[in-house]
Amino acid sequence: MAITDKEEGVWNLDEVYNKQNQGGIWNYSSNLLKFKTTGSNTAGTLGQNDTVARSSPTQVGTDTNWSAIMSGSYSYNQMMARKSDNTLWIWGSNGGQLGLNDTTFRSSPTQLPGTDWSSFFSIGMRTAMASKNGQMWVWGSNQMGQLGQNEHGPAPANQSSPIQIPGAWTDGICGDYAMFGIKGGGLYAWGGVYNSSLGLNQGYGYDKSSPTQVGTDTTWAKTANGAYRMVAAIKTDGTLWAWGSGSAQVAGASPTGRRSSPIQIGSGTTWSEVSTTVQETLYAIKTDGTLWAAGGSDESNNDGQLGQNNRTNSETPIQIPGTWASVHPYNTSVAAIKTDGTLWSWGKNQNGRLGHNNEVSYSSPTQIPGVYNTEGNGAGATHTGILGMIEAV
Numbered sequence: 001m002a003i004t005d006k007e008e009g010v011w012n013l014d015e016v017y018n019k020q021n022q023g024g025i026w027n028y029s030s031n032l033l034k035f036k037t038t039g040s041n042t043a044g045t046l047g048q049n050d051t052v053a054r055s056s057p058t059q060v061g062t063d064t065n066w067s068a069i070m071s072g073s074y075s076y077n078q079m080m081a082r083k084s085d086n087t088l089w090i091w092g093s094n095g096g097q098l099g100l101n102d103t104t105f106r107s108s109p110t111q112l113p114g115t116d117w118s119s120f121f122s123i124g125m126r127t128a129m130a131s132k133n134g135q136m137w138v139w140g141s142n143q144m145g146q147l148g149q150n151e152h153g154p155a156p157a158n159q160s161s162p163i164q165i166p167g168a169w170t171d172g173i174c175g176d177y178a179m180f181g182i183k184g185g186g187l188y189a190w191g192g193v194y195n196s197s198l199g200l201n202q203g204y205g206y207d208k209s210s211p212t213q214v215g216t217d218t219t220w221a222k223t224a225n226g227a228y229r230m231v232a233a234i235k236t237d238g239t240l241w242a243w244g245s246g247s248a249q250v251a252g253a254s255p256t257g258r259r260s261s262p263i264q265i266g267s268g269t270t271w272s273e274v275s276t277t278v279q280e281t282l283y284a285i286k287t288d289g290t291l292w293a294a295g296g297s298d299e300s301n302n303d304g305q306l307g308q309n310n311r312t313n314s315e316t317p318i319q320i321p322g323t324w325a326s327v328h329p330y331n332t333s334v335a336a337i338k339t340d341g342t343l344w345s346w347g348k349n350q351n352g353r354l355g356h357n358n359e360v361s362y363s364s365p366t367q368i369p370g371v372y373n374t375e376g377n378g379a380g381a382t383h384t385g386i387l388g389m390i391e392a393v
Contacts, residue, residue, distance in 0.1 A: 032064035032393045033373055035081055039353035039386040043077035043093035044107025046386060051107065055352020055359065057368065057389060060109065067373075068121075069380030069388045075123035075174075076384050080130075081109070088117040088130055092382075096160035097126045097140035103160065112162070123382075124174025129181075130162070136169040136181060137162035144177040145209025146191030152209055165211065173223040175231065181211060185218035187233060197231050197244030201261040215261065225275035225328065230296055232276050233262070238269040238287070246280030246296020249315040265294075266317065277329045278383065281305060282317070289323035289339055303332040304363025305347035311363060320365065325374040330381030335389070337378050341371040343389055353385035 036057035037046040044051055047060040063083070070080040078092035089109040090098050099112050114132060121130035127140035127147070138147050142156040148165045151157060165181070172181035178191030178198055189198040192207030199214040217235070224232035229245035241262040248256045251263045265282070273285040280296035293306045294317040300306070301313040307320040320336075322344075327336040333347035333354060344365035345354040352359055355368045372378050373390040381387045 033066045033084070034064050034391045034393060035060045035066040035069075035388065036391055037079070037386060037388045038355040040351035040384060041386070043105060045077045045079050045092040045382065045384075047079060047091050047107070047109050049108040053351050055355070056357040057355050057370070057387075057391070059391075064393070066390050068376040069378070069390060070121055070123050075128075075382045076125065077382065077386075078123050078128070079380075079382065079386060079388055080121060080123055080128065081380075081388065081390075082117060082121065085115060086118050087115050088112040088121060090128070095126050095141065096158050097123065097128050099128060099139040099160065099162050101161040119170070120172050122172060122174040124179065125176045127174050127177075127179070129172050129174055129179060131169060131172065134168045134170075136165045136167065136172055138165055138179065139163060141177075144192035144207050146174075146177050146179050148179065148190045148209065148211050150210040156209065167211075171221075171223050173225065176228045180223045180231065180233075182220050182223060182233075183211075185220055185236070187214040187217070187220040187223070188212060189214055197229055199231060199243040199261055222274070225273075228276070228278045230276045230280045230282065232265070232274045232282060232284070234271050234274055238271050240265040240268070240271040240274060240284055242276070242282060246282075246300075249296040250280075250282050250294045250317070252316055273326060275327055275329050277305075278331055279305070281329065283327045283329050283334065283336075284317065285324050285327060289325070291320040291322065291324040291327060291336060292317035293320055294318065303348035303361055305329070305332050305334050307334065307346050307363070307365055309364040322365065326378060328379045328381050328387075330387070331383050331385060333381070333385060333387075335368075335379050335381060335387055336365065337372050337374055339374060341374050341392060343368045343370065343372045343379065345387065348385075350385055353381075353387055355387055355389075 041053045065084045067084045068082045080090045091106040119131040129138045139159045167183045188211035190208045219236045221236045222234045232242040243262045245258045247259045270287045275283045281300040295313040325339045335345040346362040349361045379389045
């Protein structure tokens with residue numbers, strides 16, 4: 001058994017019994033949780049204290065108490081992960097988005113101040129967010145007002161350390177130059193660029209520098225991993241919704257095109273997880289563990305990222321065989337964990353990002369050896385193709 005807090009070692013049965021009775025730091029779990037990365041590494045994003053690319057998973061440091069990886073997929077060259085003691089660690093390129101009050105690159109995990117980070121955390125286009133005691137904290141670039149501080153002007157102030165967005169938030173995600181959050185069941189958006197993807201029933205040129213509610217519904221439960229041209233979210237009734245470029249195609253709506261407010265995907269009420277990508281591809285998991293994928297543009301399956309052993313796009317959701325716990329798309333590649341803890345990846349394999357010790361692309365799920373954490377967020381990736389995973393040993 002592995003000690004999850006202060007100490008590791010080998011003891012006889014009587015010693016283990018005595019230590020367990022001490023309480024306090026003697027809390028045990030059945031797994032050592034190692035953090036591993038693979039892919040490109042120009043900014044030290046693999047956390048290996050170098051800039052050497054890897055094409056197969058390589059352990060980051062020696063710690064074995066990692067619990068979750070960033071829930072977003074739009075960071076360029078940064079990675080963020082949480083340990084079981086609720087400390088948050090971040091590394092990679094840095095224009096202030098590492099939240100460490102400087103712009104120094106880090107090639108190994110560096111702790112963000114604080115020990116009570118929990119729930120959601122995400123990295124976007126030169127921005128990041130994380131929750132602490134139900135509060136939302138953001139940092140990084142504020143070019144489009146995406147830090148939500150109600151600042152207007154040609155160059156609102158960037159922030160290289162966390163600042164709070166008031167309110168009690170239950171979920172949040174970073175996108176390109178936008179952010180999304182759920183508060184009191186209401187869905188809020190702020191920032192800009194691809195403004196129709198804010199879901200505010202507006203076109204381009206209507207940036208929002210403070211959280212603005214999307215519609216009037218107060219039944220939103222979860223935002224999507226990834227948020228760029230197409231964004232998605234799930235309501236408390238299990239229905240799946242999307243908006244932005246490609247959303248109408250995926251929803252099977254006519255006429256097709258960009259939707260500037262949420263449109264329902266299908267008629268089901270059993271959706272539990274959803275993610276989107278730059279190529280307007282949507283991945284969603286139902287409560288029965290089935291995984292579905294659909295593309296909102298002609299480019300959505302150019303690299304086989306729909307997992308159908310072909311490169312033919314499907315605008316309506318099609319099932320990827322297996323029983324799945326989580327899905328983590330990044331750009332034109334995908335990683336997903338099955339309920340048995342096996343990790344699979346497919347799509348484009350530039351710089352070995354798929355973790356198969358080669359640079360061969362795959363158009364159907366291919367297993368990465370090992371067993372991985374299915375609780376919380378056991379895998380994550382960056383837009384530029386760095387895959388991180390928590391191996392359960």
